[in-house]
Amino acid sequence: MHIQGIKNTLLFSLLLAVFAVTAKDVSVDLVYPKQNQENDQLMLSGTIKSKQHANVSVLTPGVIEAIAVEAGQFVKQGDVLLTLNNVIANSQVAQADAALNASDITYQESHRQYQEVIALSENQVVAKTLIAERKAAMAKAAADKSQAGAILAEKLETLNRHTLTAPFSGVITERFVEVGEWVTPQTSVLSLVSSNQLRLELAVPQEYFPYFKSEKLKVRITPDMLNTVPFEQTISQVISASNELTRTFDVYIDIDETHQLISGTSARASIALPHTNPQKIWLPSSALKHHPDGGYSVFSVTNNVAKRHIVDVLAFRGDEVAVFGAPKQLAYVINGVQNLKDNNSVVVNSVSGSAQ
Template identity: 40%
Template structure:
């Protein structure tokens, strides 16, 4: 190198060192965990959704509820004509009364011979005969008693009761119709316990399984997989944030048509949620140490765009600019998340387009970045 070029470089460095510092705003941003999410759309369903049918065939004599009615477990919903069953029950109750009377008489006769036997005034054969009569009468009484209980159950089965709390979503029969045990009379939907059903792509199964979800379902502590649910019928905003829940259950069986596995997210009770609605779920995927990466949130103004498509940011080191190549991985409004930047550093957020590595800076500190 000639002495002339060396002298020129020395002069340039001296002029640069004597140049006025560039005034910039800086902020301190901390490194955060990179949150990987899987966004899916699913259907809200009731954990209990039953087609209710009567246990006996017959003619509908009374309709006690309508579609849209809320019922409590044990509430009567429908009554069938039970006249013949009730008459049969009355006959068997009469037979029970006769069997009871016969048992009482047999016991009286037996006690009578027991008293005489103490005075040795009765034959042993008569004693055994009366004792046998009591046993026969008692057996007959129990038989008829069981028949009465059976017929009472038949009468009870002419009424349909709600098996759990819920809403009658559909009524399938009308007054006066003949129905059988195979024909549903009502559709009952449980509204207090809702869940979101998701079809999860099969390639995520091993990652979700690594969180020991199955062990947690069996009562063993495991990593909790968070989910943010946004119902389509109630758009999320500041006043209506996403519902925070967890992935409650995954079914270890993939569909051979869609190549997906089923996942369930239990939802809290809410007035604006009903079964059948659609919702978006953002599943926060668990990460292993090998997959772990970190990011820093910065304003868009902190990013310098390169002609080749690359990006960089500047930090402040001893009042001079230090350039770092970064990769933008996420954008939210005016904030961007980048990787490749040093943590716990002061980042330049103004004037980066013309800023060069090593430039002298006049620093004005401002508040921190998005947390």
């Protein structure tokens, strides 16, 4: 019985020891971080758009009499796009023109009568009140003539507005109306896109905004079209406002006409970001431990003991993450970090990479 008790005690102690080792030591794999030897490349996809794209509308209400263009047709600035029925407008111009002629005759007669009394007044045979009456009549006739001229100009402008011309050169991409329809200035009749002034529009994640504040960054553009080659351009404009839904800001890159691209097509952009943070290191995303408060940490291992480092996440790239706040010369745990704690004892299975 005494011997059996000793055996049980030894077995129990062995189990406690095994349990203690199992609970204390964690099996991990390590990796040494990568460091930037050159600028980071931000890869994005965007849309080539025209800087001039208008849904054209008429300047006055009316019935469409003729449409001079079709979708796909190239037009020059000033070309006629459509005309409205202008019978009433022509009649109003004729009436205004006749009114102007009549007011001109009235003015000429009042001017003659005024000059007549002025001549008679030299012999002092005309009352001063008559001279004043003739002068006032001439002034009123002049004002009536001016008003008639303004009315004629207005009617001519209204007549001209019955003809819609192209505000700029480009391609008609869509037609929204037909002959015989009643349209108003609130009605879009045609869609016109300039084919000469194109730009690539990109939506950039908001965390990259500091890179775009002070530098004219270079962009390598690869159009998603057959028989096109990549080319480089410089960022033209950065919109300093973030979209609340997508958390992105807009970047525009003007494209030279020599590349002969088409509005509405897609293109990929590679932007070389300036190397502004030499302490940034790249680790596999699996090395990152997420905290309940939204923060992050990583674990290095020295002498089989885990050490936690609170880090800032700078960027994600595929299955890698860039962090700041972790020494570059240490190796970091890449498995089981969610259950790992500071100062845990670990057993190292493998080590990848080499110290910098």
